Amino acid sequence: MVNCVIIAASGLGVLLLQILLSDFLTIRGLRPDFMLIFVIVVALRNGSLAGVVTGFSLGLVEDLFSAGSLMGLVPLTKSLTGFLIGRLRGRYIRMNPISFHLIWIGIVAGNFFVFIYVNFQSLLEMNAHSFWVTYCYATLYTLVFIAAFQVIRPFSSISPELPK
Amino acid sequence: MRRLLGFIFDNRDWFSLFLALAFSLSLLRNNDSQNVQIIRGKLNSVVSIFFRPVNWVKGIGTLREENTTLESRIVQLSLLNSQLLIYKEDNERLRSMLEYRESVRLTLVPGKVISTGLSPLMTAVNIQIGFEHNLRPNLAVVNTEGVVGKTISVGPTTAMVQLMTDYSFRLSVRMERSGTVGILHWRENDQFEVWEIPRTTEVEVGDRIVTSGYSDIFPPNLPVGTVTGIIDRPEMLNKIAVASAFVDFTTLGHVFIVKEENG
Numbered sequence: 366m367v368n369c370v371i372i373a374a375s376g377l378g379v380l381l382l383q384i385l386l387s388d389f390l391t392i393r394g395l396r397p398d399f400m401l402i403f404v405i406v407v408a409l410r411n412g413s414l415a416g417v418v419t420g421f422s423l424g425l426v427e428d429l430f431s432a433g434s435l436m437g438l439v440p441l442t443k444s445l446t447g448f449l450i451g452r453l454r455g456r457y458i459r460m461n462p463i464s465f466h467l468i469w470i471g472i473v474a475g476n477f478f479v480f481i482y483v484n485f486q487s488l489l490e491m492n493a494h495s496f497w498v499t500y501c502y503a504t505l506y507t508l509v510f511i512a513a514f515q516v517i518r519p520f521s522s523i524s525p526e527l528p529k
Numbered sequence: 530m531r532r533l534l535g536f537i538f539d540n541r542d543w544f545s546l547f548l549a550l551a552f553s554l555s556l557l558r559n560n561d562s563q564n565v566q567i568i569r570g571k572l573n574s575v576v577s578i579f580f581r582p583v584n585w586v587k588g589i590g591t592l593r594e595e596n597t598t599l600e601s602r603i604v605q606l607s608l609l610n611s612q613l614l615i616y617k618e619d620n621e622r623l624r625s626m627l628e629y630r631e632s633v634r635l636t637l638v639p640g641k642v643i644s645t646g647l648s649p650l651m652t653a654v655n656i657q658i659g660f661e662h663n664l665r666p667n668l669a670v671v672n673t674e675g676v677v678g679k680t681i682s683v684g685p686t687t688a689m690v691q692l693m694t695d696y697s698f699r700l701s702v703r704m705e706r707s708g709t710v711g712i713l714h715w716r717e718n719d720q721f722e723v724w725e726i727p728r729t730t731e732v733e734v735g736d737r738i739v740t741s742g743y744s745d746i747f748p749p750n751l752p753v754g755t756v757t758g759i760i761d762r763p764e765m766l767n768k769i770a771v772a773s774a775f776v777d778f779t780t781l782g783h784v785f786i787v788k789e790e791n792g
Contacts, residue, residue, distance in 0.1 A: 381579065383647050384576070384579045384580060384583065384647065385583055387645075387647060388587060388645060389583075391645075391779065393717070394650060394694055394778070394779075395650060396648075396650075412542065413542035413546070414541055414542040414545050417545040417546050417549050418549075420549070429568065429572045430573065430576045430644075430646065430647050431646035431647045435560055436557065436559075436565055437552075437553045437555070437557035437560065438553070438557060439648075440549065440553040441549075441550060441553035441554065441557070444550065445546070445550070448546045451542065481650070484696075485696045485697075488696035488697075491696075491714060492714075492716065495716060495717050498717065499650075499717070
């Protein structure tokens with residue numbers, strides 16, 4: 366119960382951070398997705414269930430407060446990301462660290478692919494180069510912030526080892 | 530029953546994922562629902578409070594630069610104004626000679642940009658005017674530099690504006706010098722492309738691009754951008770003009786909604 370309250374309060378804090386900072390960090394019309402980083406951290410720390418619930422809730426809030434986006438798309442991608450990242454909980458020690466990092470990077474890249482593809486299908490047909498440039502920038506921008514976060518708190522220390 | 534509940538409890542993460550996906554898909558399916566739009570409009574009015582400090586800090590940061598730009602713009606406009614007054618007199622005289630009756634005039638409703646949303650992609654903004662100012666979806670939105678976008682949904686006190694930078698945005702435009710009409714597609718940064726230009730038509734770098742008027746939304750002759758390059762290859766049926774937009778979408782502060790009034 367205490368854990369749920371902590372996650373909810375932290376989620377509100379991240380939402381405020383996204384509101385206050387995202388405008389100042391906009392480059393080429395793209396912003397870092399702090400809420401996705403939070404979903405990843407919660408999922409790695411607490412597992413798939415918490416990942417899905419946090420991803421869905423924050424995604425819904427993001428969609429309701431966002432201008433122009435398709436309603437339901439962000440909860441879909443974030444809950445799926447939360448679920449998949451949650452499956453990695455406790456596996457850092459058992460897995461090859463490179464595989465572990467490649468898997469979560471792949472999941473984040475997949476999350477952005479679905480989001481950008483649904484929003485910019487017409488761009489892919491019209492100008493595939495611009496589509497892939499937009500996709501790479503959007504993904505890399507958030508990955509840079511995840512990397513910065515990892516310097517402060519590595520994922521290996523977030524994801525506890527599961528009992529055998 | 531107990532076994533079923535136990536099974537659900539044991540696989541609660543899968544069930545929660547299933548529920549989340551089902552709910553998200555149903556939201557996507559009902560995306561155009563009026564109720565969803567009303568809820569979003571009301572929530573955006575509430576959340577705009579949180580964006581106020583951001584807008585305030587941004588406003589202070591750009592104030593000096595904006596002031597300098599506006600001062601030079603005032604000088605330019607006053608020079609232009611004196612020239613236009615002469616043209617106006619000429620125009621009125623010629624119109625009265627032709628017994629031209631002005632049937633359509635434009636009204637501009639000013640609106641302040643209150644939020645750019647939380648999405649990682651900036652393709653739309655919210656403005657602080659809505660139904661109360663007789664707005665409706667599909668109205669042209671401009672600022673002092675040129676075309677910004679169009680309204681896509683309108684709440685009681687806020688409206689959502691689809692920016693020209695959205696890749697799904699299309700606009701019928703005209704080369705001011707040659708009169709050639711084409712379709713605007715956004716490219717990247719401040720660049721857009723004008724498609725469907727016949728290869729026989731002459732288009733030059735530096736040509737001004739304005740709205741064509743072949744639209745129920747955008748009136749003619751609103752400034753859009755300037756041609757910066759031309760793509761013309763032998764295998765292409767039509768030419769493509771590459772252009773840069775007049776509007777700086779990164780510093781949108783105030784916009785105007787264009788409303789037509791039949792006089």
